[in-house]
Amino acid sequence: MIRLALIMHEPLASAFASCAEHVLGEKPDLFVFDIQADECTDTAVDRLLGQLQTQAPDSPATLILCDLYGATPFNVARRVQQALQDQGQGAYLLTGTNMCMVLKALTERRDNPEQFAQDVMAGALRGIVHADCHC
Numbered sequence: 001m002i003r004l005a006l007i008m009h010e011p012l013a014s015a016f017a018s019c020a021e022h023v024l025g026e027k028p029d030l031f032v033f034d035i036q037a038d039e040c041t042d043t044a045v046d047r048l049l050g051q052l053q054t055q056a057p058d059s060p061a062t063l064i065l066c067d068l069y070g071a072t073p074f075n076v077a078r079r080v081q082q083a084l085q086d087q088g089q090g091a092y093l094l095t096g097t098n099m100c101m102v103l104k105a106l107t108e109r110r111d112n113p114e115q116f117a118q119d120v121m122a123g124a125l126r127g128i129v130h131a132d133c134h135c
Contacts, residue, residue, distance in 0.1 A: 004065070007077040019102075030102075062090070
């Protein structure tokens, strides 16, 4: 099964995980990694890789959800993605994460990581609704 990882500015990853638990009624199967404001990027990459390698090391692929493109969590996630790929694992990175993406990823796990990443992205877009529009 594809491993799901949230790598975000502290406390967003933990907050998304807590919200998912509230909505789904059970602790979600995901890896949560909050990047502290003053954390060294190299240290974060090493710590994250170590934790990923001990948690579900047999996962064929990892889908990483990140909050902001270009920010520190993204830079950490990009380096982790590259390290996983260098080890022969599939690793996919999506940014701009919203709750719809997290719930979609948790409720519709798939074996095809490329299609899974596309489906999670589509779930994010379907979750954006202009509530006042009566179209």
